[in-house]
Amino acid sequence: MRIEIPGREAFEIKSIVFDYNGTIAIDGRVIEGILEQINELSKSFDFYVITADTYGTVQKELENTSCKVITIGKENQDEKKLEFIKSLDSKTVLSVGNGRNDKLMLKESILGIAILQDEGLCTQTFLNSDILVKSIFDVFGFLRDKNRLIATLRN
Secondary structure, eight states, X not given: OEEOOTTSOOEEOOEEXXXXXXXXXXXXXXXXXXXXXXXXXXXXXXXXXXXXXXXSOHHHXXXXXXXXXXXXXXXXXXXXXXHHHHHTOGGGEEEEEOSGGGHHHHHHSSEEEXXXXXXXXXXXXXXXXXXXXXXXHHHHHHHHOXXXXXXXXXX
16 A cells, blocks of 8 residues: 655555454453454555463464464563564555553654553553554554645644
8 A cells, every 4th residue: 555645755565464452352361343344355565463461361362363473472572573573674564553662663764653542541651653553453544544644644
């Protein structure tokens, strides 16, 4: 998806990186409707979920989904998420998260989206984002209609 925003250099989104808990899952369970959204849009984007898997459920919850699960250790999660974003070419990555451990990946990505759902949102993560949304489904709306992104980010 190529995005041309007035007053900003054009960019292309190739990869979508989601945090797990608080972003596409609540208390270790994927939010209803997420799997279908990822599978539908996987023809246009590469999807990744990066998590320390606090509840130990991510593999089972995402087993029939067109995304790659990246499990990281419990220590230095923010740095590990940052390294992963860089490994994908951060200039083509849209990342989404809510926790403190997501702040660096949102800042590094070409487009970082902070999400305020049931598990809350770390203020530092919010300050490192480009956009704040109230639901993960808002992100899928952006991926379906780039004009929503343009309207939000233009000068």
